[in-house]
Amino acid sequence: MNQALLYNVVIPAVKAVVAVLVVATVAGILTLxxxxxxxxxxxxxxxxxxxxxxxxxxxxxxxKLIFKEDVVPADAERGIHFLAPLLVMMPALTVFAFIPxxxxxxxxxxxxxxxxxxxxxxxxxxxxxxxxxxxxIGVYGIILGGWxxxxxxxxxxxxxxxxxxxxxxxxxGFALVAAILMSRSLSLVGIxxxxxxxxxxxxxxxxxxxxxxFVSGVAETNRIPFDLPEAESELVAGFHTEYSxxxxxxxxxxxxxNMITISAVATTLFFGxxxxxxxxxxxxxxxxxxxxLVWFVLKVSAFLFVYIWFRGTFPRYRFDQLxxxxxxxxxxxxxxxxxxxxxxxxxxxxxxxxxxxVLWVALVAGFLVVRKAEPQRRTVLAAGVGR
Amino acid sequence: xxxxxxxxxxxxxxxxxxxxxxxxxxxxxxxxxEARREPSDRxxxxxxxxxxxxxxxxxxxxxxxxxxxxxxxxxxxxPEGKAEKVLDRFDLDLKRCMFCGxxxxxxxxxxxxxxxxxxxxxxxxxxxxxxxYLDIVKLTQWDVQQGITIPPAPGEPxxxxxxxxx
Numbered sequence: 001m002n003q004a005l006l007y008n009v010v011i012p013a014v015k016a017v018v019a020v021l022v023v024a025t026v027a028g029i030l031t032l033x034x035x036x037x038x039x040x041x042x043x044x045x046x047x048x049x050x051x052x053x054x055x056x057x058x059x060x061x062x063x064k065l066i067f068k069e070d071v072v073p074a075d076a077e078r079g080i081h082f083l084a085p086l087l088v089m090m091p092a093l094t095v096f097a098f099i100p101x102x103x104x105x106x107x108x109x110x111x112x113x114x115x116x117x118x119x120x121x122x123x124x125x126x127x128x129x130x131x132x133x134x135x136x137i138g139v140y141g142i143i144l145g146g147w148x149x150x151x152x153x154x155x156x157x158x159x160x161x162x163x164x165x166x167x168x169x170x171x172x173g174f175a176l177v178a179a180i181l182m183s184r185s186l187s188l189v190g191i192x193x194x195x196x197x198x199x200x201x202x203x204x205x206x207x208x209x210x211x212x213x214f215v216s217g218v219a220e221t222n223r224i225p226f227d228l229p230e231a232e233s234e235l236v237a238g239f240h241t242e243y244s245x246x247x248x249x250x251x252x253x254x255x256x257x258n259m260i261t262i263s264a265v266a267t268t269l270f271f272g273x274x275x276x277x278x279x280x281x282x283x284x285x286x287x288x289x290x291x292x293l294v295w296f297v298l299k300v301s302a303f304l305f306v307y308i309w310f311r312g313t314f315p316r317y318r319f320d321q322l323x324x325x326x327x328x329x330x331x332x333x334x335x336x337x338x339x340x341x342x343x344x345x346x347x348x349x350x351x352x353x354x355x356x357x358v359l360w361v362a363l364v365a366g367f368l369v370v371r372k373a374e375p376q377r378r379t380v381l382a383a384g385v386g387r
Numbered sequence: 388x389x390x391x392x393x394x395x396x397x398x399x400x401x402x403x404x405x406x407x408x409x410x411x412x413x414x415x416x417x418x419x420x421e422a423r424r425e426p427s428d429r430x431x432x433x434x435x436x437x438x439x440x441x442x443x444x445x446x447x448x449x450x451x452x453x454x455x456x457x458x459x460x461x462x463x464x465x466p467e468g469k470a471e472k473v474l475d476r477f478d479l480d481l482k483r484c485m486f487c488g489x490x491x492x493x494x495x496x497x498x499x500x501x502x503x504x505x506x507x508x509x510x511x512x513x514x515x516x517x518x519x520y521l522d523i524v525k526l527t528q529w530d531v532q533q534g535i536t537i538p539p540a541p542g543e544p545x546x547x548x549x550x551x552x553x
Contacts, residue, residue: 038413039414040409040410041406041407041409041410042409043409043414043416044413044415044416045417047417048418128462167491309403309407310403312406313402313403313406314399314402363395366395367397370395370397
């Protein structure tokens, strides 16, 4: 086959199809995993009827949603009502065009010969910028969906979502800036390679940035404890109150696809993407037996688990608390963190090492101090566990 | 809460620890049709009537607060020439029953001839007027068809019974 055609058309097309299918399917399966994990955290069974131990429950759910009646409310803006779920879904899937799942790999495919290509759609040199640009389109879908539904609950949900996402975009952006400063690259592949060259994951010097990114990420994906746009007890279902059938399913799946996005980006920026732990330590090289793709998937799965764990643990924030947290806490911390990381990055790699050491020693010391300081309150808190 | 506490999000981690501990706990629920959980000894479920023991005194019907036990009887001569009460009807309208257990308390026989502590809770039905209106055949024989063993009727010690009498 023509090499130019192969590398410019066929391989990207195959990658795109695989990425979309995998992410959409995983988003579906994640709904089942979430229900099972939540059930486990709440000491009950969870769905266990369809298929072996309920593994086909998500298929049943999707089939049910596809064949459900699609109700459009009277006086709704039909066009925008139709468009809104797509506006949420498309960015969630598009970002997987340049999230790296693994390094450049050689494939020996019979009939085509040796193909050398990366386990990512493409390596965009301003990947992080593009990522932020694309993911923030999703908020339009939520606001427009809420507005076009001709429902007050949906409108309130959409407005909340707009306020929340714009507020949390700022600390998230600053957290990304910290990662960029450490890696001196905007390309997601470049960031992973910088972590390999530096020999340390950016979670060590960037623990504050990671925390900011993850908290903002939970807020960006409208997940508990920040699921204000769809707060059941206040707004019925928020922006998708008036959606049913497959359009609702698209909203639902895109929430999970966004979770995967946030987890994948957090992995790429702070947990070394496809790298094994401590990529430069020689005696750990036996870990290389696990392929890079598996490392990446493992890390992303861990983040998704934490998402679900959060949902099983925390109650919902009040809206003013949410805004106060965003503007009064996260944004000042994120700016201070950017200054801190910038100073360290100015010094270069030794600076990053010193910063990691200082931060982690401070963290561990702080934990020990707090544990020692108030043992009584600790036991009171932990006494609620029972059994 | 100290400042250090707030910076290190100690309470958040405490919360996560508590739910995380639940992950390892044995599940409180069971996958129902495959696994069943035995109710406690005092659980009040389906009724069981022992026609042999019943003396047709109708105390259970009298005691029932919503009058859902219907008993008709007539006298017959038994082979020894003595008069004996024979049940015409012993119906129980289970769909209205609130499982208070007063009928069981009222029953004077020992052991009880009507009791609820059969530990069977599978009372679901598609047609409540027929399935949940128990005549004497259903009351005495529902357990035979399902092939389950039910615990014996609760009885009080005879001595305690005699002390109560004036």
